[in-house]
Amino acid sequence: MTDFDPTCGCPIEAARREDLSSLPKVVIIGAGFAGLSAAHGLARARVHVTLIDRRNHHLFQPLLYQVATAGLAPTQIATPIRALVRHQRNTDVILGEVVGVDAQRQLVMMEDRSIAYDHLIIATGARHSYFGHGEWEAHAPGLKTLEDATAQRNRILLAFERAELEPDPIERARLTTFVVIGGGPTGVETAGAIAELAKKALARDYRMINPGCARIVLVEAAPRLLGAFAETLSDHARCALERLGVEIHLGQAVTAIDDAGVTVGGERIEARCVIWAAGVQSSPAAKWLNAPADRAGRCVVDGLLRPSGLENVYVIGDCATARSAQGSPLPGVAPVAKQQGAYVARRIVNALRGEETPAFSYVDYGSMATVGRKAAIADFRGTHMKGFTGWLVWSAAHIYFLIGFRNRIAVALDWLWSYLTYERGARLITGHHATADAPAAAEREAA
Amino acid sequence: MTDFDPTCGCPIEAARREDLSSLPKVVIIGAGFAGLSAAHGLARARVHVTLIDRRNHHLFQPLLYQVATAGLAPTQIATPIRALVRHQRNTDVILGEVVGVDAQRQLVMMEDRSIAYDHLIIATGARHSYFGHGEWEAHAPGLKTLEDATAQRNRILLAFERAELEPDPIERARLTTFVVIGGGPTGVETAGAIAELAKKALARDYRMINPGCARIVLVEAAPRLLGAFAETLSDHARCALERLGVEIHLGQAVTAIDDAGVTVGGERIEARCVIWAAGVQSSPAAKWLNAPADRAGRCVVDGLLRPSGLENVYVIGDCATARSAQGSPLPGVAPVAKQQGAYVARRIVNALRGEETPAFSYVDYGSMATVGRKAAIADFRGTHMKGFTGWLVWSAAHIYFLIGFRNRIAVALDWLWSYLTYERGARLITGHHATADAPAAAEREAA
Numbered sequence: 001m002t003d004f005d006p007t008c009g010c011p012i013e014a015a016r017r018e019d020l021s022s023l024p025k026v027v028i029i030g031a032g033f034a035g036l037s038a039a040h041g042l043a044r045a046r047v048h049v050t051l052i053d054r055r056n057h058h059l060f061q062p063l064l065y066q067v068a069t070a071g072l073a074p075t076q077i078a079t080p081i082r083a084l085v086r087h088q089r090n091t092d093v094i095l096g097e098v099v100g101v102d103a104q105r106q107l108v109m110m111e112d113r114s115i116a117y118d119h120l121i122i123a124t125g126a127r128h129s130y131f132g133h134g135e136w137e138a139h140a141p142g143l144k145t146l147e148d149a150t151a152q153r154n155r156i157l158l159a160f161e162r163a164e165l166e167p168d169p170i171e172r173a174r175l176t177t178f179v180v181i182g183g184g185p186t187g188v189e190t191a192g193a194i195a196e197l198a199k200k201a202l203a204r205d206y207r208m209i210n211p212g213c214a215r216i217v218l219v220e221a222a223p224r225l226l227g228a229f230a231e232t233l234s235d236h237a238r239c240a241l242e243r244l245g246v247e248i249h250l251g252q253a254v255t256a257i258d259d260a261g262v263t264v265g266g267e268r269i270e271a272r273c274v275i276w277a278a279g280v281q282s283s284p285a286a287k288w289l290n291a292p293a294d295r296a297g298r299c300v301v302d303g304l305l306r307p308s309g310l311e312n313v314y315v316i317g318d319c320a321t322a323r324s325a326q327g328s329p330l331p332g333v334a335p336v337a338k339q340q341g342a343y344v345a346r347r348i349v350n351a352l353r354g355e356e357t358p359a360f361s362y363v364d365y366g367s368m369a370t371v372g373r374k375a376a377i378a379d380f381r382g383t384h385m386k387g388f389t390g391w392l393v394w395s396a397a398h399i400y401f402l403i404g405f406r407n408r409i410a411v412a413l414d415w416l417w418s419y420l421t422y423e424r425g426a427r428l429i430t431g432h433h434a435t436a437d438a439p440a441a442a443e444r445e446a447a
Numbered sequence: 448m449t450d451f452d453p454t455c456g457c458p459i460e461a462a463r464r465e466d467l468s469s470l471p472k473v474v475i476i477g478a479g480f481a482g483l484s485a486a487h488g489l490a491r492a493r494v495h496v497t498l499i500d501r502r503n504h505h506l507f508q509p510l511l512y513q514v515a516t517a518g519l520a521p522t523q524i525a526t527p528i529r530a531l532v533r534h535q536r537n538t539d540v541i542l543g544e545v546v547g548v549d550a551q552r553q554l555v556m557m558e559d560r561s562i563a564y565d566h567l568i569i570a571t572g573a574r575h576s577y578f579g580h581g582e583w584e585a586h587a588p589g590l591k592t593l594e595d596a597t598a599q600r601n602r603i604l605l606a607f608e609r610a611e612l613e614p615d616p617i618e619r620a621r622l623t624t625f626v627v628i629g630g631g632p633t634g635v636e637t638a639g640a641i642a643e644l645a646k647k648a649l650a651r652d653y654r655m656i657n658p659g660c661a662r663i664v665l666v667e668a669a670p671r672l673l674g675a676f677a678e679t680l681s682d683h684a685r686c687a688l689e690r691l692g693v694e695i696h697l698g699q700a701v702t703a704i705d706d707a708g709v710t711v712g713g714e715r716i717e718a719r720c721v722i723w724a725a726g727v728q729s730s731p732a733a734k735w736l737n738a739p740a741d742r743a744g745r746c747v748v749d750g751l752l753r754p755s756g757l758e759n760v761y762v763i764g765d766c767a768t769a770r771s772a773q774g775s776p777l778p779g780v781a782p783v784a785k786q787q788g789a790y791v792a793r794r795i796v797n798a799l800r801g802e803e804t805p806a807f808s809y810v811d812y813g814s815m816a817t818v819g820r821k822a823a824i825a826d827f828r829g830t831h832m833k834g835f836t837g838w839l840v841w842s843a844a845h846i847y848f849l850i851g852f853r854n855r856i857a858v859a860l861d862w863l864w865s866y867l868t869y870e871r872g873a874r875l876i877t878g879h880h881a882t883a884d885a886p887a888a889a890e891r892e893a894a
Contacts, residue, residue: 056604056876075520075873082652083874092654095608095876113612146875157503161542165560205529207539410857427527429503429542430593 020048020090026348027108027117029098031058031081034317034337035123036403039085041345046352049091050115052108056080056095059146060402062334063411065186067149068275069193070157070201070427071418074146076411079404098124101288103310119312119348122285122299123341126318126332129281129296136257140181140274143190150430152275156194157429159273160202163209174270176214179262181254182277183220184227185369188237190277191218192372195244200373201427216246217271219264221253221278226369226377228331233377236386240371280332285319294321303359304347305340314347316340325361334401336362368394373419467495467537473795474555474564476545478505478528481570481764481784483850486532488792493799496538497562499555503527503542506593507849509781510858512633514596515722516640517604517648517874518865521593523858526851545571548735550757566759566795569732569746570788573765573779576728576743583704587628587721590637599722603641604876606720607649610656621717623661626709628701629724630667631674632816635684637724638665639819642691647820648874663693664718666711668700668725673816673824675778680824683833687818727779732766741768750806751794752787761794763787772808781848783809815841820866 024047028035031053039051057078066072085091100109101122107114128142143149156178163175176198180191198214205211218225218241225241225248226234238248252265261270279296286293291307292300298321299307305314305322316322317337322330330336339362347357366380368390376394378385385393395415399408471494475482478500486498504525513519532538547556548569554561575589590596603625610622623645627638645661652658665672665688672688672695673681685695699712708717726743733740738754739747745768746754752761752769763769764784769777777783786809794804813827815837823841825832832840842862846855 056608056874073520073522075875078875080652080874082649086651094612095605096612158542161503165541165543202529204533205527409860413856413860426522427503427530428522428525428593430521430597 023048023090024118024352025050025116026119026121027052027115028121028123029053029108030123030125030317030319031055031084031093032061032123032125032317032337033334034125034341035121036081036084037338037341038121038123038316038345039088039091039341041342042090042348043085043088045090045345045349047090047119047348049088050094050117051081051085051091052094052096052098052110052115053081054095054097055145056082057146058084058403060407061144063398063402064143064146064149065190065193067146067426068143068152068156068190069197070153071193071197072411072414073426074150076407076414077402078146079407084403098288101313103289103313106312117312120314121341121344122288122313122315122319123317123337124283124285124319126280126282126296126298128276129279130276131279133257136276139257139259140179140262140276142276143186153426154429155273156197157427160198160206160209160211160214161429162272164206165208170270172209173215174260175272176209176211177217177261177269177271177273178214179217179219179269179271179274180277181219181257181262181274182279183218183222183225183248183250184277187218187220187277188225188241189370190275191216191246192241192244192370192375195241195246196372199245215271216244217249217269218246219249219252219254219262221251223251225250228367229369229377229379230384233379233384233386237369237371237375237377240375240387244372280318282319285315289313289315291315296321304357305344305360314344316344322360322362325359330362333367335365339363368397370394470495470537471565471799472497472563473566473568474499474562475568475570476500476555477570477572477764477766478502478531478540479508479570479572479764479784480781481572481788482568483528483531484785484788485568485570485763485792486535486538486788488789489537489795490532490535492537492792492796494537494566494795496535497541497564498528498532498538499541499543499545499557499562500528501542501544502592503529504593505531505850507854508591510845510849511590511593511596512637512640514593514873515590515599515603515637516644517600518640518644519858519861520873521597523854523861524849525593526854531850545735548760550736550760553759564759567761568788568791569735569760569762569766570764570784571730571732571766573727573729573743573745575723576726577723578726580704583723586704586706587626587709587723589723590633600873601876602720603644604874607645607653607656607658607661608876609719611653612655617717619656620662621707622719623656623658624664624708624716624718624720625661626664626666626716626718626721627724628666628704628709628721629726630665630669630672630695630697631724634665634667634724635672635688636817637722638663638693639688639691639817639822642688642693643819646692662718663691664696664716665693666696666699666701666709668698670698672697675814676816676824676826677831680826680831680833684816684818684822684824687822687834691819727765729766732762736760736762738762743768751804752791752807761791763791769807769809772806777809780814782812786810815844817841 026047026049028051042049060077063077082093096110130136159175163172166172178194180187195216198211202211224234256263282297286299299315301320318332343360350357368378370376374388374391376390378390399412402408473494474497476499489496507524510524529540543557577583606622610619613619627634642663645658649658671681703710729744733746746762748767765779790807797804815825817823821835821838823837825837846859849855
């Protein structure tokens with residue numbers, strides 16, 4: 001039976017909705033890697049899927065640092081969620097903010113409505129954490145959303161603009177010093193990208209300053225960079241960064257951050273632009289469920305990815321802490337999130353058929369990190385790659401996994417272009433006070 | 448003589464600066480089409496050029512409506528000013544806001560400094576004007592900057608998201624009604640682009656609404672669209688828009704705008720999204736100079752593009768009102784701005800050689816406007832083109848004039864892609880409250 005919209009006379013999908021309303025309801029909160037992979041896994045299942053996100057786009061977070069350093073445009077690493085599930089006629093998309101879960105009544109609470117579920121998948125990810133120093137956030141913002149990335153791009157580009165106008169050499173040096181805190185993949189990639197931006201893309205664009213002389217400092221509290229990788233690979237990354245002119249401080253924790261610099265192991269580094277790439281703090285999934293959480297707020301889940309005591313709720317991706325078959329905690333990376341999403345979808349489909357699903361086990365195909373142009377490291381189950389080969393593999397893998405055929409082409413062309421010319425295509429300062437002589441207003445905007 | 452920077456030990460261009468300081472100083476305010484064309488014209492002149500803009504990027508305004516309707520990304524129509532004058536070693540770029548001009552002492556006043564000039568070129572453009580109804584701006588924003596465009600994109604895309612969640616059919620219809628005020632090129636192009644966005648790109652992405660039923664209304668107070676074109680061409684544009692489903696109201700002025708709709712010729716149109724593409728108001732160039740201005744605030748200039756009484760000040764582009772040799776006022780379009788910029792540069796170069804320059808005369812090569820996919824109109828000195836041929840010429844011309852080889856390729860590929868797939872590549876809602884259930888916050892953000 002087809003219904004007609006009273007306002008425009010067009011057919012509406014009353015028939016489809018009638019049909020869906022009798023099916024089990026699966027609600028997915030969050031359309032990141034984990035949630036989207038669960039939604040895709042349910043594409044052909046006899047369930048009614050509702051995918052809720054507070055953004056209209058899925059974000060390819062591994063390349064977010066390239067937006068923050070003016071290499072890629074926001075549109076190149078983000079795809080509308082609706083377009084990604086367009087052909088799944090069993091899937092509704094809601095743009096909105098979830099404020100809680102009523103596990104007893106099986107309801108997801110949003111600001112102005114509540115949505116009933118039979119199965120709930122929570123995949124709300126994480127933000128950054130300042131280890132109890134919330135006041136650092138204003139001076140050292142992190143990188144999780146497109147807004148974070150464009151704000152960071154504004155900060156970095158404005159620092160050079162302000163330095164160009166600054167008569168005092170001390171302040172000029174402070175403006176052209178960039179401190180990146182955290183020596184994991186994000187920190188390493190960001191430091192490398194800022195070094196290349198300053199020393200290549202901007203090199204000939206200023207008259208009073210030489211951006212090539214910018215000081216880029218990478219700080220890591222552990223004794224080496226990229227702790228998750230083999231030691232030879234992290235040594236290689238350190239050398240590659242040093243060749244780019246990045247100054248590396250290892251084994252020293254940050255003890256203070258203010259608007260004019262940071263203190264690292266007792267040493268003061270004067271810098272106007274500090275970037276946080278250290279801790280993460282989970283979104284409040286565990287709180288919503290009153291479930292146990294680890295120190296970073298991640299919900300503790302069992303082998304079936306459920307918090308204890310809840311039969312039909314799954315918590316996956318960066319907001320959960322799961323353990324491998326060997327008992328070690330799984331890392332907060334995209335492959336884990338995707339495999340967990342696919343697993344939960346499979347489990348729900350199997351359950352509808354009355355079949356059991358064995359516990360989740362993560363298959364680690366390897367990990368990668370890049371250190372600027374022509375240098376990356378990769379570890380595929382013990383096969384190590386580095387330098388130019390590593391970079392080619394890194395580029396191919398990221399283009400392959402980047403969602404949306406069109407974005408793949410656009411990013412591939414951009415990288416080829418940057419490789420040939422050292423140019424950066426996205427050097428825009430935006431926002432309503434994007435001028436060098438209104439730095440306070442611009443920073444308020446960026447914050 | 449080479450100097451060294453005390454903080455980093457790098458050579459700085461003291462020698463060059465010494466050399467420049469003895470040359471005549473040309474200050475250009477504004478790096479739009481007019482200012483940039485003047486700067487390029489002075490590239491090889493024995494003058495010291497200072498180019499001031501409050502943005503770090505030159506904007507290709509003719510394609511701004513495509514950013515507002517999710518067709519192109521902001522980076523594709525904007526290029527860093529520094530990159531555009533990188534090879535002009537006689538040119539400095541300052542990112543900052545000019546607050547006034549002291550014509551007596553020959554100084555440009557900025558917030559925290561003043562800059563001396565021997566020749567001043569003012570090319571600060573225009574914003575939109577509401578004909579004395581400033582209160583309309585909150586409900587019907589205009590389109591002049593990248594921020595305007597992304598705010599408008601947010602508004603349009605959020606309207607569909609909110610409609611998808613809206614149970615009341617009356618409010619749903621209000622949310623999916625878009626009113627564009629102004630039947631010039633911007634209004635015609637925007638209305639056509641919204642119609643295509645709704646009826647093609649978004650058509651299959653919603654479950655509760657049918658974006659194809661969106662109502663798009665174009666309002667023009669004059670008796671026909673595109674008054675600057677021949678009547679047959681504006682008829683053609685009207686037919687093309689009507690084929691796209693755009694409702695056209697001609698010969699009726701808007702008498703009221705509020706947050707729920709507009710009143711046009713006594714008729715009320717309920718709409719949550721109203722877009723202003725009507726009047727413009729010049730930036731305060733004339734006020735800075737205490738020079739006579741027309742009703743739109745444009746500085747009246749003589750045949751040499753100077754306001755009366757000032758020998759070494761030129762006002763060009765959208766902030767000036769110049770007249771053709773026949774006495775009719777020149778239109779506020781890119782070709783006029785570019786030719787004026789080149790003329791003033793030539794005039795200054797000639798003056799240095801002690802040569803006279805005849806008065807400025809505008810060469811009109813023609814004008815164009817597009818009405819969506821495969822339809823555009825063009826008038827080249829009486830040679831009329833329309834439909835698909837017009838569209839091909841329009842596309843080629845815009846790609847050709849788009850500054851920066853790289854952007855040309857990116858835009859050409861995007862258009863080819865959209866042409867083949869009807870997809871839109873930049874459907875992002877950004878900002879800190881980009882959710883459908885927080886419309887008030889989102890609109891505050893967008894405003």
